[in-house]
Amino acid sequence: MYVIGKREFISLFKGVKSCIVIAILLLTSYYSAKFADFLMSGINLSAKEAENIHTVGLLGLLLLLGQLFIAGLSHDTINQETHERTMRFLVTRTSRTSILLGKFFGIWMFWFICLTVSFLLISIFAQKIDFFIFSQTISLVTIQISFTILLSVLIPKPGFTMFLGIVFGLAFPILGFWVVLTSNVWVSWTKFFTPFYYLEREDFSFLVIFILSGIMLFFANFIFKRREC
Amino acid sequence: MIAIETTQLKKSYGSVPIVKGIDLIVEKGEIFGFLGRNGAGKSTFINMLTGIIQPSSGTYSLLSVKGPNDQVKKRVGVMPDYSTLYTSLTAMEHLKYLSALSGKAAGKEWCLEVLKLVGLESDARKKVAKFSFGMKKKLGIALAIIHDPELIFLDEPTSGLDAESAIHIHKLIRGLQKRGKTIFMTSHNLAEVEKLCTRIAIMKEGEIVNSGTMDELRSFYRSTIKVKIKHSPVPKSEQMNLHQWLESAGTDIEMNDPYLTITVKDEKRIAEIIRAFQQCRADVLRVEVEEPSLEDIFLDE
Numbered sequence: 001m002y003v004i005g006k007r008e009f010i011s012l013f014k015g016v017k018s019c020i021v022i023a024i025l026l027l028t029s030y031y032s033a034k035f036a037d038f039l040m041s042g043i044n045l046s047a048k049e050a051e052n053i054h055t056v057g058l059l060g061l062l063l064l065l066g067q068l069f070i071a072g073l074s075h076d077t078i079n080q081e082t083h084e085r086t087m088r089f090l091v092t093r094t095s096r097t098s099i100l101l102g103k104f105f106g107i108w109m110f111w112f113i114c115l116t117v118s119f120l121l122i123s124i125f126a127q128k129i130d131f132f133i134f135s136q137t138i139s140l141v142t143i144q145i146s147f148t149i150l151l152s153v154l155i156p157k158p159g160f161t162m163f164l165g166i167v168f169g170l171a172f173p174i175l176g177f178w179v180v181l182t183s184n185v186w187v188s189w190t191k192f193f194t195p196f197y198y199l200e201r202e203d204f205s206f207l208v209i210f211i212l213s214g215i216m217l218f219f220a221n222f223i224f225k226r227r228e229c
Numbered sequence: 230m231i232a233i234e235t236t237q238l239k240k241s242y243g244s245v246p247i248v249k250g251i252d253l254i255v256e257k258g259e260i261f262g263f264l265g266r267n268g269a270g271k272s273t274f275i276n277m278l279t280g281i282i283q284p285s286s287g288t289y290s291l292l293s294v295k296g297p298n299d300q301v302k303k304r305v306g307v308m309p310d311y312s313t314l315y316t317s318l319t320a321m322e323h324l325k326y327l328s329a330l331s332g333k334a335a336g337k338e339w340c341l342e343v344l345k346l347v348g349l350e351s352d353a354r355k356k357v358a359k360f361s362f363g364m365k366k367k368l369g370i371a372l373a374i375i376h377d378p379e380l381i382f383l384d385e386p387t388s389g390l391d392a393e394s395a396i397h398i399h400k401l402i403r404g405l406q407k408r409g410k411t412i413f414m415t416s417h418n419l420a421e422v423e424k425l426c427t428r429i430a431i432m433k434e435g436e437i438v439n440s441g442t443m444d445e446l447r448s449f450y451r452s453t454i455k456v457k458i459k460h461s462p463v464p465k466s467e468q469m470n471l472h473q474w475l476e477s478a479g480t481d482i483e484m485n486d487p488y489l490t491i492t493v494k495d496e497k498r499i500a501e502i503i504r505a506f507q508q509c510r511a512d513v514l515r516v517e518v519e520e521p522s523l524e525d526i527f528l529d530e
Contacts, residue, residue: 003329084313089372092279092307093330095299228282 001098004090008106012073021069021129022114025058029118032057033125046146048075054126055133058118062140063196064173070144071165076158077103077149078224086228096225104149104217107217111141136199139209146216153220153227230257231293232380232411233278238287240273247273249435255413255428257379260406262426263415270435271415272310275382278413279307292380293362298409303332308369310415316358320349320368323357324375331376332397340375346404348397349369350474363390370398374405381405383414387421455481456499458489459515460506467509474505487514 012018033054062069078100090099115137123129148165155161176196176205182188191197198206233255240248248270255261265271276282278289280297294301314323321340328335334341342378344350347367357365366389373381386402387395402412416422422429423443430440439446456479463471463486475482478501479493487527493499498517503513 003326007326085309086313086315087326088281088307088309090330091281092305092309093302093327095302098299226283228276 001092001102004094004099004102005104005106005109008077008103009109012107012110017073018110021073024069025061025106025114025118026121028061029058029121032060033122055119055130055137056120058115058122059133059137059140062137063199065169066140067144067147068166068169069173070107070141070148071151072168074107074145074148075152075161075165077107078152079156079161080158080229082156082227085229091229097221100149100153100217100221100224104145107145108147111145112138115141136206139206139213140195140199143209143213143216146213146220150216150220150226153224231255231290232257232259233261233289233291233413235278236287238274238277238289239285240270240277240282241285242333247435248277248284249391251437253430253437253440255411257411258406258409259428260402260412260414260426262422262429262433263413264419264422264429265415265432269432271432272384274432275311275384275413275415279305279309279382279502281309303376305377306373306376306381308373308383308386314357314360314365315340317356319354319356320344320360320371322372323368323372328375331378333376335375343371343375346374346401348394363394366390367394367398370401378410380411383412385415385417387418395421404519452498453460453492453494454499455490455492455519456502457517457519458491458502458506458513459487460489461507461512461514462486463506463511467511471505471509471511475502478502478505 009143076083080086081090087099115134119129119134147168151161151164151168155164172194173196177196179187179191179194180200182195193212195206195209195212199206231254233253235251235253237250237252238248239246239250250381251274263271263274273282275485277284278296280299280302283297289296291298292304315326318326321337321344324335324343328340332413341350341353344353347370348414349364349371350358352364355370360368366386368457370383370386373383383402387398390398399421402414405412414422414426426443428442429446430441431446432436432438472482475484475489475491478498479491481490481492483490489502491502493502499516499518503516506513
């Protein structure tokens, strides 16, 4: 698990796509923090909202485009290896659960480092680190990574997961916010399965997102164990 | 000690059976050859044993550990068929990455040693994208042995290799056997299997139709023996008698002095033919017996 995770982690830092994503994260963090005071002067915010204004840009970016970024970088983490049959070298050496968890933790570590650097950058302006928002952001990224891995296990063709990654990346925030805000009883129950509902609440209910991630990984592992490589 | 044991191992895709219940035992230290035409189910069988696919039913054990078992994978080396390598990695990086995954991270010295064994020592730092097919094949073998496994599966280890490289790999396989390793290999090269393997199984349409040592297979298929005899001239007065006797002894008789070619059903007949020549006042100068080759056996099947 460690060996696969390390390779996945290092390979994510290579390549143009990763550099662009890291640059977007850092620039968003920098400018949203820098112009936080300017935003506060223009909009009427509650005390709590004003307190978190420095992180609004980063959290907003990840809520809207996080799934797109993660899918863009890691949509083919499993199916590319299956497609090219390099997966055969892995499954004949270690357990499939180790492969899946190794891939997950490699990607998770990449985003953890990127977000930690972004929050440290924000802390320069805010003069504090908001661990609550940081934890919420990590929970959001965790479920997005789990979903990306589940897609990569479910769909054998890397080209198709790229397409679906874009579709879901754009549709999820829209649908997510809609089911959270709608009064339509036929769809509003689905809010419990989206991270947006738990992130909207200002308590520790965001921890449920980690449980949802675990369920997704469990299903991904269940399917992956039965897949031919 | 048993290296591989399977009991009624089956694989089907929908209602199509690919492997129809294989019972097989491979002893430790053997080089076991698995033969069969394309689509016979050889690779499917290996893939089930190595965890690439799941059997539909039946049981198997590797190195006396009931499969599927992730721990035993560390003691098994696999060179799968049709596998591509990581094009962005060098040969050395491949060996380091995959040996670490097997739980025995290989140092630089050992990696170079293994690359030398397969004849890739000068290409250690070269990216695999620049490798030829033969070089990739050699690296595949290096990857199968890098963690010093006890049991090694080689799926078509020399296909696509030039003659010199194939001989090099043959030596390597024999060397591995001398070090106590068990090798389970498939091949289309019948001469290679005949030369290397201590035991052979022939697979047809998902079933093992015969297995055993080369001698056992030969005796099983030795229903006809082709004999070529070089003899001194047979006196004209005896020629008719000899020919009549030979017609009762065998078939496909060809007499072109000083050679006689005849096909007999029993090897005892060979001694009788020699005696018949002596009775006809002709000396037998040389006797050549054509054993059925693995190719003959394979084609018979």
